[in-house]
Amino acid sequence: MTKLMEPLQPNLKQHPVFFDMDGAIDDMIGLLTLMALDNCKLTGIALTNANCFSECAVTQIQRIIGLFGQRDLQVAISNAEPVNQFPEKWRAKSRLLSKLALGPDDESQLGSISKMEAAQFTAEKILEQDENTTVVLTGPAANLINAIRLYPTVLHKIDRIVWMAGAFLANGNVIAPDHDGSAEWNIFWDPASARDLLRTGVKIVLFPLDVCCQVSVDNYLLYHLRENSHFRLSQLVCDMLEIAQNNHPEYCMWDVLPCLFVGYPDIVRLSNTSIDIEMRGTSMGNMFKTSKGAPVHFASFVDDDKFYNCFIELMKKF
Secondary structure (H helix, E strand, C coil), rough: CCCCCCCCCCCCEHHHHHHECCCHCCCCCCCHHHHHHHEECCCCEEEEECCCCCCHHHHHHHHHHCCCCCCEEEEEEEECCCCCCCCHHHHHHHHHHHCCCCCCHHHHHHCHHHHHCCHHHHHHHHHHCCCCCCEEECCCCHHHHHHHHHHHHHHHHHHEEEECCCCCCCCCCCCCCCCCCCCCCHHHHHHHHHHHHHCCCEEEEEHHHHHHHEEEEEEHHHHHHHHHCCHHHHHHHHHHHHHHHHCCCCCECHHHHHHHHHHHHHEEEEEEEEEEECCCHHCCCCHHHHHHHCCEEEEECCCCCHHHHHHHHHCCCC
């Protein structure tokens, strides 16, 4: 193995970040990433019952919060319903993390579940911050657009949305009857909510499959996580990725990349384009470039050496 280069220096000024996720294994590693970043003041977590079973995923989130000793941090569960649900086989993979000791067993040390529905919770957490909030979105857009519909002033309090969604590739990751496979699931789950979010005019930094698939779970990453297994986070992430890889040999750090970007923006190169979403037919949910669409920034290139290096170093926090 080659020697790790010196890590990039993160932006250390703390900014409010809200995490809107859907409970898959890479979402959980994304949560670990955000909580480990020194420049990230995580204000709340919303969970959509999409690529997970929420009753299991919410317990895992509570334990990760407890691991960081931030038991005042809350998670809220969305009641958003899918237009197209993730495959049950995919959703079931989130249950595999129940085998791991993600955090303390003492319930008094865990994060709590908000009594508010997630859209209300999301809006309140964004509105109560003095600064504008970065929303990291690694699931469908439904919860966030519901929050904006409830309180349109939320839009003025969002600095940007960093969103793992879509694909400019010929092939997305949707496998469904009568579909051509061009869409990505976070959009396909509820295409109308995705399009509505784009049309709000809020600043969006998109992380499509094209770039997220460039940071795979490879031997280099696993080797260094094992070498650092005396650090709790390194050991935990290694265990999580080994479980994921056993069930998906080509597993990637899809949702982790936008989370790490919040602390290390230099790991990617951003480009600009305008996009729209196909709403019907065999390409439903497909994201495509068009001059008539909504303007977005998107990650067009990732420096994978910098990505792995920064992530490996971050997982040595404790």
